[in-house]
Amino acid sequence: MYHLTIQTHFAAAHNLLNYDGDCENLHGHNWKVEVTVKTSTLDDAGLGIDFKILKKKTNKVMDFLDHKYLNDLEPFKGVSTSSERISKYVFDELVDDLQGSGVIVERVTVWESDNACASYTAD
Numbered sequence: 315m316y317h318l319t320i321q322t323h324f325a326a327a328h329n330l331l332n333y334d335g336d337c338e339n340l341h342g343h344n345w346k347v348e349v350t351v352k353t354s355t356l357d358d359a360g361l362g363i364d365f366k367i368l369k370k371k372t373n374k375v376m377d378f379l380d381h382k383y384l385n386d387l388e389p390f391k392g393v394s395t396s397s398e399r400i401s402k403y404v405f406d407e408l409v410d411d412l413q414g415s416g417v418i419v420e421r422v423t424v425w426e427s428d429n430a431c432a433s434y435t436a437d
């Protein structure tokens with residue numbers, strides 16, 4: 315199995331719900347997003363999926379999040395916009411987009427700072 319990883323980022327504002335601390339107040343992050351996919355097959359160029367294509371698909375999701383107040387976005391209505399929730403959202407969007415391509419989304423990791431991240435995987 316081949317495992318391919320790309321990184322991208324977005325900047326946004328959010329606040330946690332039901333959280334007793336500073337993070338319940340409006341604040342922002344420059345989130346780094348890491349996507350890992352897997353595939354057992356390669357194309358004629360020896361690629362599992364072109365990094366450019368994977369980045370383009372991921373950046374479509376980033377465009378939806380970038381420079382937004384995440385709590386106002388439909389997918390996060392009424393829930394706390396934690397890095398956990400963001401990682402699952404990005405994961406689900408990529409699963410939809412890569413349906414039928416033979417490329418499996420393995421993991422999405424969302425870093426909200428240099429030293430804290432959350433990941434979502436299928437299992």
Ligand SMILES: Nc1nc2c(c(=O)[nH]1)N=C([C@H](O)[C@H](O)COP(=O)(O)OP(=O)(O)OP(=O)(O)O)CN2
Nearest residue numbers: 330336337341342343395396397398426427430432
């Ligand atoms: N499991 C999670 N814990 C926390 C999340 C999260 O998404 N998942 N998010 C937050 C807040 O968004 C908050 O902005 C982060 O706060 P904190 O970790 O305190 O970040 P700092 O940069 O202020 O870190 P310091 O090391 O304390 O300076 C909180 N928890």
Ligand SMILES: [Zn+2]
Nearest residue numbers: 337341342343
């Ligand atoms: Zn935060």
